[in-house]
Amino acid sequence: MTVKVIIPTPLRPYAGKRDSTEVKAETVGEALRRLTTEFGELRKHLFTEDGKLRSFVNVYVNDEDIRYLDKENTPTKDGDTISIVPSIAGGSCFFHDCRFYPSPQLVIPSLARNLLFALCPLDLHLLAFFCI
Amino acid sequence: MATKVQPMPGAANSAASLSNEEILRYSRHLIMPEVGMEGQLKLKNAKVLLIGTGGLGAPLGLYLAAAGIGRLGLVDFDVVDFTNLQRQVTFGSSDVGKPKTEAARARLSSLNTDIQIDTFETKLTSDNALELFKDFDVIVDGTDNFPTRYLVNDACILLGKPNVYGSIFRFEGQVTVFGMPDGPCYRCLYPEPPPPGLVPSCAEGGVLGVLPGIVGSIQAMETIKLILGRGDSLAGRLLLFDALAMKFRELKLRKNPNCPMCGEHRTINKLIDYYEFCGVRGEEAPAPNVQVPEITPRELKSRLDRGDDLFILDVREPHEFQICNLKGHLIPLGELPRRVHELDSSREIVAHCRSGKRSAEAVDFLRKAGFRKILNLKGGILAWSDEVDPAVPKY
Numbered sequence: 001m002t003v004k005v006i007i008p009t010p011l012r013p014y015a016g017k018r019d020s021t022e023v024k025a026e027t028v029g030e031a032l033r034r035l036t037t038e039f040g041e042l043r044k045h046l047f048t049e050d051g052k053l054r055s056f057v058n059v060y061v062n063d064e065d066i067r068y069l070d071k072e073n074t075p076t077k078d079g080d081t082i083s084i085v086p087s088i089a090g091g092s093c094f095f096h097d098c099r100f101y102p103s104p105q106l107v108i109p110s111l112a113r114n115l116l117f118a119l120c121p122l123d124l125h126l127l128a129f130f131c132i
Numbered sequence: 133m134a135t136k137v138q139p140m141p142g143a144a145n146s147a148a149s150l151s152n153e154e155i156l157r158y159s160r161h162l163i164m165p166e167v168g169m170e171g172q173l174k175l176k177n178a179k180v181l182l183i184g185t186g187g188l189g190a191p192l193g194l195y196l197a198a199a200g201i202g203r204l205g206l207v208d209f210d211v212v213d214f215t216n217l218q219r220q221v222t223f224g225s226s227d228v229g230k231p232k233t234e235a236a237r238a239r240l241s242s243l244n245t246d247i248q249i250d251t252f253e254t255k256l257t258s259d260n261a262l263e264l265f266k267d268f269d270v271i272v273d274g275t276d277n278f279p280t281r282y283l284v285n286d287a288c289i290l291l292g293k294p295n296v297y298g299s300i301f302r303f304e305g306q307v308t309v310f311g312m313p314d315g316p317c318y319r320c321l322y323p324e325p326p327p328p329g330l331v332p333s334c335a336e337g338g339v340l341g342v343l344p345g346i347v348g349s350i351q352a353m354e355t356i357k358l359i360l361g362r363g364d365s366l367a368g369r370l371l372l373f374d375a376l377a378m379k380f381r382e383l384k385l386r387k388n389p390n391c392p393m394c395g396e397h398r399t400i401n402k403l404i405d406y407y408e409f410c411g412v413r414g415e416e417a418p419a420p421n422v423q424v425p426e427i428t429p430r431e432l433k434s435r436l437d438r439g440d441d442l443f444i445l446d447v448r449e450p451h452e453f454q455i456c457n458l459k460g461h462l463i464p465l466g467e468l469p470r471r472v473h474e475l476d477s478s479r480e481i482v483a484h485c486r487s488g489k490r491s492a493e494a495v496d497f498l499r500k501a502g503f504r505k506i507l508n509l510k511g512g513i514l515a516w517s518d519e520v521d522p523a524v525p526k527y
Binding site (some may be wrong): 013019053060063064065067083 | 275276277278281299301302303304305321322323324326369370372375376381382383384385386466502511
C-alpha cells in the first residue's frame with residue numbers, strides 16, 4: 001500500500017526539508033518506521049528510546065486520530081494520507097533546543113573520539129556520535 | 133463532524149437597542165439576516181477576553197472591536213518592540229516601547245468609540261486566570277507558549293467557557309474551538325506538552341507576518357459565530373493551514389473520555405504550576421541548562437586586537453549569517469555533530485550565535501566531545517552589537 005505522509009513544518013528540518021513523502025506500508029506504525037528509516041533524525045522526535053510512539057505526537061490517517069482507531073496497528077490502504085500533527089505554541093522562540101546533546105553514555109574520551117573521527121568515513125560521523 | 137453553534141445565554145443587563153449612529157456603523161451587519169438587529173445586539177452585549185495582543189491578537193482586536201463586541205478585555209504584560217511591527221498590525225512605529233495593552237487600547241478605541249476596552253497589563257498566571265476569565269463569555273487564546281496554552285485551557289474548562297484557539301509556526305497555523313459542552317479540550321488533543329528539548333529552536337522559529345493575520349482572523353470569525361449562535365463551529369475539528377502550499381485541511385478532534393480535565397472523571401480540579409508541567413521554570417528566559425566557560429564581547433575584541441589566535445565558530449543558520457556575521461566559520465548547531473571534524477581541537481575556539489544560547493549548547497556539546505579550549509561568546513551577536521560594534525545589526 002502506498003501512503004502519503006505529510007510532514008509538519010517543525011519536523012521538516014529533520015526530513016530533508018520535505019513537506020511530504022510516500023512510503024509503502026500496511027499499517028500506520030510501519031509507515032512511520034519506514035519514514036524514520038529514510039530520515040534517521042526524525043526517529044527521536046517520533047519514537048521513544050524503546051520504540052514507542054511519543055505521547056505528544058498526534059498521528060492521523062486521513063482525518064481520524066489513530067488513538068481512536070487501532071493506534072499504530074491501524075491498517076492503511078492505497079492513497080491514504082497520514083498526518084503528523086505536532087503541538088505548536090506560537091511564533092516566538094520559547095524553548096531551548098538541545099536535540100544534539102550527546103547523552104552521557106555517548107561521551108567518549110577525547111583520544112578515542114579523535115581516533116574515531118580520523119578513521120570514520122564522513123557519513124559515519126553522525127552515526128558514531130549517537131551509537132557508540 | 134461540525135458542531136452547530138448554540139446561541140449563548142444573554143447577559144443580565146443587556147442592551148436592548150442600538151443608537152442611530154451604531155445602526156449606521158453596523159449597517160453591513162444589520163442588512164444580513166444571519167446577523168440583523170438581534171445578532172448585532174448579541175455582539176454588543178458580548179464580553180470577549182483576548183489573551184495576548186501580539187500577532188494573533190492584532191487581527192482579533194481589530195475585527196472584534198470593529199464588529200462591535202461590547203466589552204473587550206486585553207491581557208498582555210509585554211511592551212511593543214520593533215520586531216513586533218512586521219506582524220502585529222495594531223501597533224505603529226510610534227508605539228515602540230509602550231505597553232502593548234495601552235497601545236492596543238488606543239488603536240481599538242479610535243476604531244470604535246462605542247465599545248468598552250479593559251486592559252490587564254499582567255502576565256496570566258494560575259493565581260489570576262479564574263478571576264480574569266469569570267466576567268467574560270468567550271476566551272480567545274492568542275498566546276505563544278505551551279504553559280499559557282494549558283493554563284488557558286484548564287481555566288476555561290473549570291469555568292465552562294469556550295476557548296477559541298489559534299497557534300502558528302512559520303508558515304503553518306492551527307485553529308479550533310475548545311471547551312464547548314461535549315466538545316474536546318486542548319488536553320484531549322495534546323495530553324502533555326513536548327519536553328523542552330524536542331521542540332524547534334529559535335533557528336527554526338520565526339513566522340511570516342501575514343500568517344497570524346489569517347489565523348487570528350479565523351479565530352475572530354469563530355468568536356463572532358459563537359456569540360451569534362450561527363453556523364458550524366470548529367469545535368471538534370482542527371483546522372490546519374499551510375500558507376506555503378496554500379492548503380486548508382481539517383482533522384477530527386474527539387473528546388477523550390479519560391481526559392483528566394474534561395473527561396468523565398476529572399482529576400485536575402484546580403489550576404497547577406504550568407511551567408513545571410511543561411518542564412520550564414520561567415517564561416522569558418528559561419534558565420540555561422548548560423554552564424559553559426564564557427568570554428565577554430569586550431574581552432574577545434581586545435584579544436582579537438592583540439592578535440591572539442582565536443577560531444570564531446558561528447553556530448547560527450546560513451540565512452542568519454547573511455544578516456550579519458563576525459567573519460566566523462559557519463557550522464549550524466544542527467550540523468555540528470557531523471561536521472565536528474572541521475574543527476581543530478588544538479586551537480582556541482570561541483563559539484557564538486545570536487544571543488548566546490545555541491552557542492552554549494555547542495560549547496557544551498564540544499566539551500563533552502573532548503574539546504578543551506573552547507569559550508562561549510556571552511550574549512552573542514546582540515551583546516557584540518551593544519558592547520563592541522553597533523554597526524553590526526541586531527535582529
